[in-house]
Amino acid sequence: MLLSLLSEDETEIKQSVIAALKAYYNKESGNGFDYYGFSADTNGLFYGALAPYAAENEELAGMLAEALGYLDKVQSGAGYGFSEEYPDANASSTAGALTAFAAAGDQSAADSAYKMLMTFASSAETGAFEYGGFVSTYSTTDALRAMLDYSRIAEDEPEPTPTFTQEPVASPTNEPAPASTPVNTPVPNPETGISFYTNGTSVYVAAILA
Numbered sequence: 001m002l003l004s005l006l007s008e009d010e011t012e013i014k015q016s017v018i019a020a021l022k023a024y025y026n027k028e029s030g031n032g033f034d035y036y037g038f039s040a041d042t043n044g045l046f047y048g049a050l051a052p053y054a055a056e057n058e059e060l061a062g063m064l065a066e067a068l069g070y071l072d073k074v075q076s077g078a079g080y081g082f083s084e085e086y087p088d089a090n091a092s093s094t095a096g097a098l099t100a101f102a103a104a105g106d107q108s109a110a111d112s113a114y115k116m117l118m119t120f121a122s123s124a125e126t127g128a129f130e131y132g133g134f135v136s137t138y139s140t141t142d143a144l145r146a147m148l149d150y151s152r153i154a155e156d157e158p159e160p161t162p163t164f165t166q167e168p169v170a171s172p173t174n175e176p177a178p179a180s181t182p183v184n185t186p187v188p189n190p191e192t193g194i195s196f197y198t199n200g201t202s203v204y205v206a207a208i209l210a
Contacts, residue, residue: 003049018053018060021046025063032067040080041142043067044096048149051103068104071097079116091120091129091139095146102149114150117143 003017024033024046031038033046047067054061074081079089080097094117101110120143122128122135131139 003052014053018050018057021050022060022063030066030069031073032063032070037083037085038070039083039096040071040074040093041082041096043070044093044098044100047100048103051100068100071100079119080113089116090131091117091136092131092142094120095139095142098146099149102146102153105153107153107155110150110153114147114154117146 003014021033024035024042026032026034026038029038032043035042044067047064050060050064054064071080073084074087074093075097076087076089079091079094081087081089082093094113098110098113098117101113117129120129120131120139122130125135127140128135129139129143130136
């Protein structure tokens with residue numbers, strides 16, 4: 001997150017941060033970045049942070065390609081697992097994948113990951129996400145970040161144009177004429193669609209999706 005907060009003038013600091021992140025890359029593995037092992041969480045976050053600099057750094061572009069490829073190894077119909085050793089889909093790892101796909105500009109993959117992420121939203125506590133069936137602050141934070149990332153490429157559904165039915169104007173009397181009655185006025189619903197600001201985020205989710 002630090003990289004996104006640095007200004008264009010802070011080139012030296014940016015390069016230092018990029019170099020520090022690149023140091024986690026494991027060249028021999030083909031699995032991307034190694035932070036206490038390989039995971040969708042790590043590769044997703046590293047991809048999201050470093051992708052904006054890939055065009056100017058050929059070596060970095062290759063690293064990111066492997067990080068993105070690792071996500072295919074831990075994908076299932078339910079979402080993304082932490083690692084090949086712990087493949088069960090969960091909110092945090094699926095959020096990591098969503099961050100990566102959003103940074104890659106892969107609309108189709110991001111849409112799919114977002115839908116899978118939302119299956120981990122808690123039905124017991126509004127705005128929270130679950131890990132292993134229990135509400136998790138970590139997963140909720142991860143989901144918020146990922147939805148904020150996703151909001152940058154998500155295609156918002158256009159709001160319907162409200163129609164109005166005009167009542168006939170009565171002859172002048174001492175009583176005011178009936179007012180126009182709006183029909184089909186849209187009512188936003190945070191539980192449907194992917195309407196952002198949506199949402200990135202994260203979850204604090206109902207507020208972000210509203």
